[in-house]
Amino acid sequence: MIDLKGKTAIVTGAAVGLGNAYAVALAKEGVNLAVCDVRPEIGKVGRDLENIGVQCEAREGDVSDPDFVRRFVDDTKSIFGRIDILVNNAGVWGASVADDDMEKSLTDYENIVGTNLKGEFLFGRAVIPIMIEQGTGGDIINVATDHMVTCGTPHFYCEGNSECPHKEDIHGIGNAGDGPRPTGGGDAMDLYDASKWALNGFLYGWAKALTDKNIRVNALCMGATDSYMLRSFHDFDPSEEEVSQWMRAEDNAQVMIGILREGRHGRNAQNHQFCMGRTVALEPPISQLYVLEEDVRIGGPK
Ligand SMILES: NC(=O)c1ccc[n+]([C@@H]2O[C@H](COP(=O)([O-])OP(=O)(O)OC[C@H]3O[C@@H](n4cnc5c(N)ncnc54)[C@H](O)[C@@H]3O)[C@@H](O)[C@H]2O)c1
Incomplete structure (x- = not known):
C-alpha cells in the first residue's frame, strides 16, 4: 500500500454528491486538489477542502467545454507542479427514450453525452500527456454505473420474487431472481x-x-448511492426505508482510496461494481487479462 500524501488530484463535479465525497476522502489522505463544477458553490467547497489541511484550487466550469478543460488542467499543472490522479466524476442523468422527438433528443444528447462521455474524454486527453511527461505514473478513475453489469435492480429485491422478469433460478437452489439479468437501467x-x-x-x-507508463485506469460502477442526483429521482422526498437501502458516497470513496493506495502494481482496467445490499468493498482483481504483450498483465498485481 502506498501513501497518497502530497500527491495532486483533479476531481470533476465535486460540488455535491459522489464527487464531493471523493474530494473529501482524498483531502483526508493529504492529497492536494483541483476541483471543478458547474455549480457556483464549488468556491465554498474549495475552502472547506483547504480547511481539511490541503491546498485546493476550485473552479466553476463545464467539463464539456474544451477551452475550460484545457485552461483548468494547465493551471493545475502550473499551480501544483504535477497531476497524479484524475477522478472523472461529473455526470448527469435525464430521461430519454427511443421515440423522443429529434429536437428534445439533440438537447439531451448534448447534455448527457456531452457531460458523461465528452467530459471524461476531454479530461483524459488533457491530463494523460502531462502524466506521461512526468514519468512517475498516475491513476485515472472514471465514474460509470452499475448498469454496465446488471439491470440496475439490486439482487436482493428479486430473490424469491416471482414478479421478477429474470426469475430463472440458475443455481437450482430455489432463489428466483438469481438468473442472468440484462444490463442497463x-x-x-x-x-x-x-x-x-x-x-x-x-x-x-x-x-x-498507458500500462507501460505505469498509469492505471479503473472505473467505478456503483448502484444507488445517496446523492443530489439520486434524491432528484425521488422528488427530493425519499422514504426513510429507501434512504436506508442506498449506499453511502463516503463508503464508495473509501473503495476508490483503496484502489489508489494499491499503487502501480494494483488493479488496472477493471470495472469495480458496488451493489446495494452487499458490502461496499473492493472486488477481487480480474486475473489473466493480457494486453499488448504476453508479459503485460492488467487486472491484477503482477
Ligand atoms: N448516485 C448514484 O446512485 C449513481 C449511480 C451510478 C453512477 N453515478 C455516477 O456518479 C457520478 C456522480 O453522480 P452523483 O450521483 O454524485 O450526482 P450529483 O448530481 O449528486 O453530482 C454531480 C455533480 O456533477 C456536477 N456536474 C454536472 N454536470 C457538469 C458539467 N457539465 N461540468 C461540471 N460539473 C458538472 C453537478 O453540478 C454536481 O455537483 C455521475 O457520473 C453519475 O452518473 C451515480
Missing part, C-alpha cells in the same frame, strides 16, 4: 447508458496504451 436511460457504456472504450483503450 431501463427504457428511459438510453442516452445515459450509451454515455456510460462508451466509457469502456476509455477504460480498456487507455489502460492498454
Whole structure:
C-alpha cells in the first residue's frame, strides 16, 4: 500500500454528491486538489477542502467545454507542479427514450453525452500527456454505473420474487431472481447508458496504451448511492426505508482510496461494481487479462 500524501488530484463535479465525497476522502489522505463544477458553490467547497489541511484550487466550469478543460488542467499543472490522479466524476442523468422527438433528443444528447462521455474524454486527453511527461505514473478513475453489469435492480429485491422478469433460478437452489439479468437501467436511460457504456472504450483503450507508463485506469460502477442526483429521482422526498437501502458516497470513496493506495502494481482496467445490499468493498482483481504483450498483465498485481 502506498501513501497518497502530497500527491495532486483533479476531481470533476465535486460540488455535491459522489464527487464531493471523493474530494473529501482524498483531502483526508493529504492529497492536494483541483476541483471543478458547474455549480457556483464549488468556491465554498474549495475552502472547506483547504480547511481539511490541503491546498485546493476550485473552479466553476463545464467539463464539456474544451477551452475550460484545457485552461483548468494547465493551471493545475502550473499551480501544483504535477497531476497524479484524475477522478472523472461529473455526470448527469435525464430521461430519454427511443421515440423522443429529434429536437428534445439533440438537447439531451448534448447534455448527457456531452457531460458523461465528452467530459471524461476531454479530461483524459488533457491530463494523460502531462502524466506521461512526468514519468512517475498516475491513476485515472472514471465514474460509470452499475448498469454496465446488471439491470440496475439490486439482487436482493428479486430473490424469491416471482414478479421478477429474470426469475430463472440458475443455481437450482430455489432463489428466483438469481438468473442472468440484462444490463442497463431501463427504457428511459438510453442516452445515459450509451454515455456510460462508451466509457469502456476509455477504460480498456487507455489502460492498454498507458500500462507501460505505469498509469492505471479503473472505473467505478456503483448502484444507488445517496446523492443530489439520486434524491432528484425521488422528488427530493425519499422514504426513510429507501434512504436506508442506498449506499453511502463516503463508503464508495473509501473503495476508490483503496484502489489508489494499491499503487502501480494494483488493479488496472477493471470495472469495480458496488451493489446495494452487499458490502461496499473492493472486488477481487480480474486475473489473466493480457494486453499488448504476453508479459503485460492488467487486472491484477503482477
Ligand atoms: N448516485 C448514484 O446512485 C449513481 C449511480 C451510478 C453512477 N453515478 C455516477 O456518479 C457520478 C456522480 O453522480 P452523483 O450521483 O454524485 O450526482 P450529483 O448530481 O449528486 O453530482 C454531480 C455533480 O456533477 C456536477 N456536474 C454536472 N454536470 C457538469 C458539467 N457539465 N461540468 C461540471 N460539473 C458538472 C453537478 O453540478 C454536481 O455537483 C455521475 O457520473 C453519475 O452518473 C451515480
